[in-house]
Amino acid sequence: MTQRQVKAAVLLIGDEILSGRTQDINLQAIAKFLAPLGVQVAEARVVADIPEDIIEGVNALRAKYDYVFTTGGIGPTHDDKTADAMAAVFGVRIDVRDDARAILEAHYKGATNLNESRLRMARIPDGASLIANPVSRAPGFQIGNVFVMAGVPSIVRGMLTDIGHRIEGGAVVRSRTIRGRSVREGDIAADLEALEVATEGAVSFGSYPWFAPPDSFGLHLVARSADPVALEKAANDLIALIRARGVEAEDVNDAS
Amino acid sequence: MTQRQVKAAVLLIGDEILSGRTQDINLQAIAKFLAPLGVQVAEARVVADIPEDIIEGVNALRAKYDYVFTTGGIGPTHDDKTADAMAAVFGVRIDVRDDARAILEAHYKGATNLNESRLRMARIPDGASLIANPVSRAPGFQIGNVFVMAGVPSIVRGMLTDIGHRIEGGAVVRSRTIRGRSVREGDIAADLEALEVATEGAVSFGSYPWFAPPDSFGLHLVARSADPVALEKAANDLIALIRARGVEAEDVNDAS
Numbered sequence: 001m002t003q004r005q006v007k008a009a010v011l012l013i014g015d016e017i018l019s020g021r022t023q024d025i026n027l028q029a030i031a032k033f034l035a036p037l038g039v040q041v042a043e044a045r046v047v048a049d050i051p052e053d054i055i056e057g058v059n060a061l062r063a064k065y066d067y068v069f070t071t072g073g074i075g076p077t078h079d080d081k082t083a084d085a086m087a088a089v090f091g092v093r094i095d096v097r098d099d100a101r102a103i104l105e106a107h108y109k110g111a112t113n114l115n116e117s118r119l120r121m122a123r124i125p126d127g128a129s130l131i132a133n134p135v136s137r138a139p140g141f142q143i144g145n146v147f148v149m150a151g152v153p154s155i156v157r158g159m160l161t162d163i164g165h166r167i168e169g170g171a172v173v174r175s176r177t178i179r180g181r182s183v184r185e186g187d188i189a190a191d192l193e194a195l196e197v198a199t200e201g202a203v204s205f206g207s208y209p210w211f212a213p214p215d216s217f218g219l220h221l222v223a224r225s226a227d228p229v230a231l232e233k234a235a236n237d238l239i240a241l242i243r244a245r246g247v248e249a250e251d252v253n254d255a256s
Numbered sequence: 257m258t259q260r261q262v263k264a265a266v267l268l269i270g271d272e273i274l275s276g277r278t279q280d281i282n283l284q285a286i287a288k289f290l291a292p293l294g295v296q297v298a299e300a301r302v303v304a305d306i307p308e309d310i311i312e313g314v315n316a317l318r319a320k321y322d323y324v325f326t327t328g329g330i331g332p333t334h335d336d337k338t339a340d341a342m343a344a345v346f347g348v349r350i351d352v353r354d355d356a357r358a359i360l361e362a363h364y365k366g367a368t369n370l371n372e373s374r375l376r377m378a379r380i381p382d383g384a385s386l387i388a389n390p391v392s393r394a395p396g397f398q399i400g401n402v403f404v405m406a407g408v409p410s411i412v413r414g415m416l417t418d419i420g421h422r423i424e425g426g427a428v429v430r431s432r433t434i435r436g437r438s439v440r441e442g443d444i445a446a447d448l449e450a451l452e453v454a455t456e457g458a459v460s461f462g463s464y465p466w467f468a469p470p471d472s473f474g475l476h477l478v479a480r481s482a483d484p485v486a487l488e489k490a491a492n493d494l495i496a497l498i499r500a501r502g503v504e505a506e507d508v509n510d511a512s
Binding site: 017032044047 | 275334440462478
């Protein structure tokens, strides 16, 4: 039995990523979170804090993939445009919602004032379900197949813990990485392709050079497959392929 | 006189970024390289090593932006699909080209064999001009408004040095960052929006919380503008905005 491949897209929202001010680390965190659930990230986009760009990105991705995960743009400041953009995408009303407001009231009572700006974080599109934020409380939300999260990486990690149970995954694609030393891509390329062809689509192989200055170099050869038996064979084949050059091959990771 | 805004897109190509195996750092490097040339990155996408996905991404982005910069997929192995995809995008022939072949022959003579796999790196679409690779020699190329680079970050940095002179930039957007301590977004959001509104589009403001566990926190407030006078005023306004809360404000960087 072959399980369905379930695919997701990630939409990173924020001027600060495009300007180079901020190094995104959310894409990698989301991809690593989803993989063991049987969901592969098949595309990602980064757009600015511009409603039209957010709307266009979400619409393109939600039609094409099973799930969409967004980060950024749900804070209290004027450059946070994501929630309203999502309401526009789904053609629904958006306003301060009681359940979200109650979360903020409980959090901000006392020291800090729940002013109009903070109440913006309780604006939730009609029909969305909240995503808990264990870090700073202001919730994310799910609407349709789109999961809307904050941009701060620690909050993303927190919100993902309230998302896993909502995901229906498919085949879990696992990978094995074999590290070869003093071997170059051009020397193994033909054999690597032959290995992939022989699997008839069951395994995909990737080759990634590494350099450790001043003079160490080599390759990480990666096999990816949803079939554990084919993957195990592929890892052994990669080790043999490298050792046939008379150089070291190391099994860097286990299936994960 | 208002200079034209010149915009670029970045297309990161590679299964390894989408799977989370590799943390991309090329987007940030490209954005920081282009900014002082008067080119703003307005969108980025990440696609897998799948010809159709590469072609679709390039076509969408090259029609919409002044320049497109791609990374990844131009090595010697079977999962390197970018060069052929570019030929398809522009509807031109692709084959081993003499100028690219000469570069590889000079590099590989002696110790390493210039075999068929390595010769794949001399496959260049008709009409493209080469981009020098000072690290590992195999060239990138420019075709139309698309710059095709390798995926390895050190090679990207090297190739960018052969790209700058080909770029016709516009207005240089500079930024100033003011760091406030013990101040929360919700407390300054209304005033921050008022500052942006008052500039009538000359300056855009962004707000980015920071946390330094266990108990330090604050904001980076960022002003971005192509107008140096408006930017200087914006930076001073941001400092005043934060100090009005009775907390520290620090000018973190100069215009750059």
